[in-house]
Amino acid sequence: MLAIFVGLALCLAGSVYTEEGVNWVLLVAGSNEYYNYRHQADICHAYQIVHKYGIPDERIIVMMYDDIANNSQNTMKGKIINQPGGPDVYEGVLKDYTKKLVTPDNFLKVLQGKEMAVGSKKTIQSGPNDNIFVYFSDHGAPGIVAFPDGSALHASDLNKAILSMHANKQYKNMVFYIEACESGSMFEDLLPVNINVYATTAANSEESSYACYYDSKLKTYLGDLYSVNWLEDSDKEDIYTETLDEQFRLVKKLTNLSHAMEYGDLSMSSVFKVSDFQAERGQVYTPSLSMTRLQPRSDLVKSEDVRLEILHRRLAEENDQIVRQSLLQEIQDVQRMKNLAINVIKGIARSLVKSQNLDLNSLLNTRKKLTNHECYKPVVDHLINKCFSLKNDHVLRNLYILVNLCESGVLAENINYTIDKLCPSKFFE
Structure with missing residues (x-):
């Protein structure tokens, strides 16, 4: 009888855990080369946040080319920063899928929990009671975001995958943050309002997003305006009391050269706390990576002009x-x-x-x-x-x-x- 009771107790304990659900995180930088430093810096910073707030590495997946920290042009060898004078955000970052493995096809497979035979083989193995947070930082255009091999993830394919995940009960709630030009076009008139998915983007469907924080020593831009606004907010604020809506309103106000947008089930933003997607349950508010908010300055530049702007800045500073x-x-x-x-x-x-x-x-x-x-x-x-x-x-x-x-x-x-x-x-x- 005792064995039966113990077995029943363990079974019930397991079912309670399953009913509560857990949080999964997918972080993707869709570019490579040193002039695009900022995208991988954004992603590394995001990893530090969700890692700090207790989400275990087995439920965090990072996709990035990984050619910045040890790049020959990087004067801070082995390190990446996301704000001037900021902390190293590269240390300890997961490298689940790097180099040629960072593709639209692999991204969609990982998101949907399909079997992988490359990289770390990790995928989002979420169930009907789990929350998923997806953050993507890169270049974009109408209906697409780009990947390091120069290929495109199409909005139609992304939303088809989301609908499939909903039909298969692969999540309870899902949140997307997308940093890219014209990123609103990834969800506009495509993402349903009744499938428990909430998305915010750096720009609407017609405009550029902006890079910020030019560093004269590293000779590149360290971050993107929309991204550093939410990242620094998650660093600084008590995300266990701050709602998604409160974070979005702040980011929207600070992202002053493009229109940060929101799509999908907007009611989620006032119901859920930021911690419901960026933290492990049971954690508490802890000191941030950087308690000082560094407001992006007048060095903002459209994403498509970043490469030329960097070259012109380097030329102005060069005597050789x-x-x-x-x-x-x-x-x-x-x-x-x-x-x-x-x-x-x-x-x-x-x-x-x-x-x-x-x-x-x-x-x-x-x-x-x-x-x-x-x-x-x-x-x-x-x-x-x-x-x-x-x-x-x-x-x-x-x-x-x-x-x-x-x-x-x-x-x-x-x-x-x-x-x-x-x-x-x-x-x-």
Whole structure:
């Protein structure tokens, strides 16, 4: 009888734990190369926060290229900081999926808990009573966010995965924070309001997000405006009393050059505390990594202009003529790729105007809302395969033209035929 009683007690204890649920975290930096330092810095900082608040490493998954801390250009070897004079946020960071493993396909598999045969093999093994927090920092464009290999995660694929997870009861509540240009387009008119998912983004569906904290010693931007605002808030505030709504309102106010947005089930933001997603249950408020909020200054720059801005700053500070000549050449190369991206994408529109009876001025100077994902997705993928990597920020900034073509009724096959003609071979940076 005693054995039966003990067994029953253990069973009941297990069921109580399951009913309470646990928290899972997925952190993703979708870029590489030193000039994109800030994205991995954001992700490393986020890891330090959720780790500090007790979420165990087995329920935190980090995807980042991992080419910044030990980069030859990094004067703080083996370290990454996310604010001027701030603490090292790289120490102890998980490296579940790095280098070529940071892809849209692997991200979706990890999020949905599908079996992985690479990296740490960790995935979100959540159940119907668990909460999930997903934070993504990178470049974006209408309906996509970019990954280090220059490929795209499409909004339609992300939302399809979310709906599948809801249908399969893989979570109780889920929160997304997305740092990227035009990041609102990842959820706008796509994310349902009744599946217990709440999302905030750095920008609406039409505008750039902004980098901040230029460091003259490291010669790069340390963070992104929206991201450092929520990260520093989670450092400083008692997240066990602060609601998601309170954090969003503060971030929205401080992110003053783009419009931070929220989507999905907005009622969640006033019900749940930040700790319901960024902390382990049973933890208490602890001192922060940095108790001083460093307000982003006048060094804010649009994400697509970061690379050129860094090069111009380095040039202004450089006296060595050989180095200056090298910087001038790099500036010319970046400007050439910028112009090439603009000319090719605008050329696609110009080539189709007559045969499709379209207005060129409207195609180039207005922005239609993306709804025709069935056209847009294959067109963007074909452009990536035939013409450009999405590492060229100015490809991203001009994809609205492809949106306009799809929304004007042009068939994907006609757009792709034109791409083939304009890109006989792929252009490289």
